[in-house]
Amino acid sequence: MPNQEPIKFEEFSSGQWAQQYQYKSFEPTKINREWLWQDPVINTLLEKASRSLAELDAFTLIVPDVDLFIQMHITKEANTSSRIEGTQTQMDEAVMEASQLSPEKRDDWTEVHNYMQAINEAIVELERLPLSNRLLKHTHEILMQGVRGENKSPGDFRTSQNWIGGSSLKDAAFVPPHHDQVLDLMSDLEQFWHNEEINVPELIRIALSHYQFETIHPFLDGNGRIGRLLITLYLVNKGLLRKPSLYLSDFFERNRNSYYDALTKVRESNDIIHWVKFFLSAVIETAGKGKETFQSILALRQEMDTLIFGYGKRAENAQVLLKRLYSRPSISANDAAELLGISHQAASALLNKMVEDNVLDEVTGYQRNRIFFFNRYLTLFID
Known part of the structure; x- marks a missing residue:
């Protein structure tokens, strides 16, 4: 990689609008660079987030048969992340068999269970291969099998223009980059994940990566779910988590407007600092709730073991x-x-x-x- 000047958060320019035939698409700035910032609040949040994550991860060592409970974390993530995209499945329905649900609920249930399968297969894949665009494509293919969106190039980056919000390109809330740029931008993103020549903390890298992925919107459908899953896959791949125990979709759903506003502020006013603070706060709160859940699991399990005895x-x-x-x-x-x-x-x-x-x-x-x-x-x- 050629030596490039580091990007300062305070001076960041998120990209530019490019005139296409009858619309403008957004060309984001590539992110595979060193990043610097002056805002001390980011340092404090980064320290808190790193500590919270380490404390959460410690529970996966002390909880017996932890993989049993990780499956419920995965079920919750699949259900919540899918709900952000409009599915109506509730947690009690998600843990039932499809045959036990009324027919009109089964399509949403299938989307949730595709997501669970996608997470589980991706985690297994990470045991032998690093995080890559190839892995994201395979995960996307599983996510889209047999559900709405199955005709939207599952497992492949898009080769046509997509948009966010509105009924067409003319009234869209946001138009991601032209499809001719997707491969180049996703290649830059993949290099950023594994670039050892730059000094960027892992939590900052994944905060920037999630923003960049959602801005590129590389698939025709399912970008929100894959982009949120990317966070967990990254943390596992980099060794910040031994097990996939942290999922931010619950925080993003409860703060949905703030989540979308934070991403939009980067594109519209270059405010990457606001996004990074929002992301780190999400990690701190979610890891804290995760620790409480594990503590409750341990207490319940002890009570059950005593009873069953x-x-x-x-x-x-x-x-x-x-x-x-x-x-x-x-x-x-x-x-x-x-x-x-x-x-x-x-x-x-x-x-x-x-x-x-x-x-x-x-x-x-x-x-x-x-x-x-x-x-x-x-x-x-x-x-």
Whole structure:
């Protein structure tokens, strides 16, 4: 890379508008450079965010069978990030089987479960390959399979113009760069992730990267979800997280207007400082909530272990059932019987015992095809 002057946040120019045939598209400034700033608040937020992230990550070492609970973090992220894009699936629905939902809810459910599959496959991929545009394309392909958007080039960067807001290019709220620039801009972004010749803290890099990704909008659909997932993949890839335990979509959804305003302020008035502060604040708050969730999980698990210990001969089956419920807190009597290798009658008796002990709730009120929820656990993931 040629030696280029560092970019100062205070002097940053976000890009320029380029005249296309009947509209103007935004050409963002490339970001694979060294970055400097004078605002001391950024240093303070950066220190707090780094500490909060390290404390959250420590929980993944001390929580037994942590991967069970990570699956619920992933379910929550998939549900929340998809909801920002307009899906209506609730958390209790997300942990059910598609066949247990009314037909009109299944399309949204599929989008959420595609997202869960995309996260899980991407995390596995990161164990052998660094974060790359190729990985993002593969993740996008999984996200878009069999849902609305499946006809919008899943797994490929766009080769036509897209826009954000409005019904057409003429009344769009924002028009990303012309498709001829996408490959070059995404190549610059990928180089920025792995450029060891520049001194830029990882949390600053991913803050800038998320802004840049959403500004490039490299796919025809699904950019919001992939861009938010990029944050977690980056943190795992760089070793700031051992497990994918931090997801910012919940913060972004609760502060949706502020989130979009912060991104827009960069493009319209070059205010990268406001965006970076917003992003670091999101990390601090979300990591803090994540720690509280893990503490609640540990307390609940200890309570459950003590309770199940008194189940005598059924204790072992109850423990197996609980492990399954920690990763997906809803189950039918048929599924429980199959999981445990016991009769439907024995499985129902165990589930009924757990209802009596206020561990599970039966939600259908039916005599047959009953569904049981581990609501005390599920509510830890619902704000």
